[in-house]
Amino acid sequence: MPQQHPGLSFASANRESPWRVYLEQIERVVPYLGRLADQAETLRRPKRALIVDIPIHMDDGRREHFEGYRVQHNLSRGPGKGGVRYHPSVSLDEVTALAAWMTIKTAAVNLPFGGAKGGVRVDPKTLSFKEIERLTRRYTSEINMIIGPDKDIAAPDVNTNEQIMAWMMDTYSMNVGHTATGVVTGKPLALGGSVGRQRATGQGVFFIAREAGQRLGIPIEGARVAVQGFGNVGGVAAEVFAAHRARVIAVQDESGTVYADAGLDIPALSAAAKSSGGVAASGIGETIDAEAFWELPTDFLVPAAMEGQVTRERANRIRTRALIEGANGPTSPEADDVLGERGITVVPDVIANAGGVTVSYFEWVQDFSSFFWTEDQVNRRLERILVGAFGRIWDIAREQRVSLRTAAYIVACERVLDQRRIRGLYP
Numbered sequence: 001m002p003q004q005h006p007g008l009s010f011a012s013a014n015r016e017s018p019w020r021v022y023l024e025q026i027e028r029v030v031p032y033l034g035r036l037a038d039q040a041e042t043l044r045r046p047k048r049a050l051i052v053d054i055p056i057h058m059d060d061g062r063r064e065h066f067e068g069y070r071v072q073h074n075l076s077r078g079p080g081k082g083g084v085r086y087h088p089s090v091s092l093d094e095v096t097a098l099a100a101w102m103t104i105k106t107a108a109v110n111l112p113f114g115g116a117k118g119g120v121r122v123d124p125k126t127l128s129f130k131e132i133e134r135l136t137r138r139y140t141s142e143i144n145m146i147i148g149p150d151k152d153i154a155a156p157d158v159n160t161n162e163q164i165m166a167w168m169m170d171t172y173s174m175n176v177g178h179t180a181t182g183v184v185t186g187k188p189l190a191l192g193g194s195v196g197r198q199r200a201t202g203q204g205v206f207f208i209a210r211e212a213g214q215r216l217g218i219p220i221e222g223a224r225v226a227v228q229g230f231g232n233v234g235g236v237a238a239e240v241f242a243a244h245r246a247r248v249i250a251v252q253d254e255s256g257t258v259y260a261d262a263g264l265d266i267p268a269l270s271a272a273a274k275s276s277g278g279v280a281a282s283g284i285g286e287t288i289d290a291e292a293f294w295e296l297p298t299d300f301l302v303p304a305a306m307e308g309q310v311t312r313e314r315a316n317r318i319r320t321r322a323l324i325e326g327a328n329g330p331t332s333p334e335a336d337d338v339l340g341e342r343g344i345t346v347v348p349d350v351i352a353n354a355g356g357v358t359v360s361y362f363e364w365v366q367d368f369s370s371f372f373w374t375e376d377q378v379n380r381r382l383e384r385i386l387v388g389a390f391g392r393i394w395d396i397a398r399e400q401r402v403s404l405r406t407a408a409y410i411v412a413c414e415r416v417l418d419q420r421r422i423r424g425l426y427p
Contacts, residue, residue, distance in 0.1 A: 016308045016332055018097030024333040029409035032400065036417040043103070043413060046096050048072040052142035054120060056134040066122050066135060070143040072152055073099035073115040076420045079150055080116025081106055081357060083157025084139075084164070086132075090119035094307070101328050102357070105350040107412035109389045111361045116152050118143065124159045136164050140171040147172065149182030149367070155360050156186040156232075158306070162198070166191055182367040185360035194363035196378035197356075201326070202236025202304075203379070204355020204386050206244070209237075209300050209324045211390045212347050218321055223299040226250040226320070230279055233326045233353065234304030235270055241300075242266040252293045253305075256280025259288045259296070294318050303330040304353075310335045318344065325349035340403055348405040350412065351390055358385055 023044060030040050054066040069092055072080040082102040095117045103115025120139055124132055146152055156165055165184040169191060172183045181192035189195065196203075210220055223246040227234045230253040238248045247263035255278020258264065264285050272282035280287055294301075297319045303309045304326025310318070315335035322345045325331060331339070331346060339346050359382055366372050373381075389411075397407035 016311070017093055018307050018329050019093045019100075021308075021329055021332055022097045022100045025405065025409060026413075028333070029406055029413055032402070032406065032410050033413055033417065036414060036421065039417045039421060040413070042074065042076075042417065042420055043100070046071050046073045046099060047075055048146065049092065049096060050143055050146055051092065052139065054135060054138050054142060056131065056138055058131060059128050066120055066139075068118070068120040068139045068142065069095040070118040070146060070152070071096045071099040071116060072146065073117075074103040074416060074420075075114035076416055076423065077107060077114050078112040079114065079148075080152035081111075081113035081155070081360065082115060082117035082152075083155045084118040084120075084160050084168070085157035086120050086122050086124045086135075086159040086164075088121060088123045089306075090121040095119045097307075098328055101350060103416060104409060104412040105354050105357060107415040108350045108393065108408045109354045109358055109385060110415065111357065113153075113357070113361065116154075117157075118154060119157075132164070133167055136167040137171045140168045141175065144172060144175050147183060148176075149180055149364070153182065153360070153364060154184045155356070162186055162188045162193065165193075182364055185363040187363070192363070192367045194359060194366055194372070194378060195375040196382070197359045197363055198232060199236045200359035200378075200382060201233045201353050201356035202238075203240060204358065204382065205233065205237040205302060205304065205324055205326045205352055206240040207355070207383055207386050208347055208352045208390055209241075209302070209322070210244075211387055211394075212322050212324065212345060213300070215394060216322060216345060218299050221245040222247065224249050224297065225300045225302065226252075226293060226296050226298045227302045227304060227326075228252045228293065228309060229303070229305035229327065230270070230273060231304075233356075234302065237302055237304060237326055238266050239270065246300075249298065250288070250293055250296055251279050251285075252290065253279050257288050257290050257293045258282065258285035259293075260285040291317075300324055302326045305330070308332065310339075312338055315339050315342075320344060322347065325352045328353065336403065336405065346403065346405060347390075348408050350408050351386070351393055351404075354389070355382055355386060358382055 049071045052068045099117035106113040165187045187193035225248045227238045250259045269284045301320035307329035310331040312334040315338035393407045
């Protein structure tokens, strides 16, 4: 891990270090890697970390500077793949961990990508539309030398969207002198985006929850579900659960938490939350305390917001049968232990939220061929890949008597390290 620098924002003392969490997860899987265990140091070191200054002209004529990052953790299996987030808490520690989790995720699902991630430390709510465009274009120009359709492919993440991807693609294309649609995924359809991409992560969360439920004896119809985060992941997941007659009894976002024991009207809640600025002001359901959310008795609990939400203390209070990680890195290793001891099944992020990167892969393939699929084709291929990957991970967990997270890491680390072994070292 790169050393701390006075100009960098690492995880604060009162916030779990995402990179430390990732390293602990790697340590736990090493004993199961057999002859590949002595190569595990590869997984503990990011290949490349770029820190950039992003000066832009503000609307009032001032010049402001923002700090941005692009980290490529491992490229043994193919070009880097990972989102770009805009958030005040973005740090090198966080982005490096997220890049590493992308290495594990793409390998666990057996996509031909490595792991990468990017971010800018900024609160986009404080910027105008034009200021966000200037920020995006300058950030893209600063990382231009390490990204590309066959080098590192960006995608939307927290507080970024298809418009930001369009600006990134256009900026990169202007710099290389030709239109390069494959440099990003999650683009507008008019620019080579794929149908189904925006809903893919939330849709994938549902597919994986359904598969876990079948094996745990939890039918979706009538299941009690609580979802943290109500955006492209949590919001879509809640919608799909409700469409399959599950009872989504609680939803939590930055504005607060709403609850209804009979089940929330998710389409109405979504519309109201968008117009009012969050679920707390929607007027739908009963508003409850944020910490009470974790104590609700549920069949499926879906943390789909930011990392580090499921702490040891919360793990002792959680009352669910299956925790489906819609967010990246929401559960600390200590919380994992507590949940395991209490008999709560945790389906890890590297498989539970892999729907987004899977359809990003589809988009990348379609861009290269300039031949685009129907939404039905996208969804059927997404379901087939995720169900197959989950089935293998479930079987390994049962055979080796390990958690689903350890099983997913066994599959992923073996693939990464074996390809690294076969390729050898240059020079």
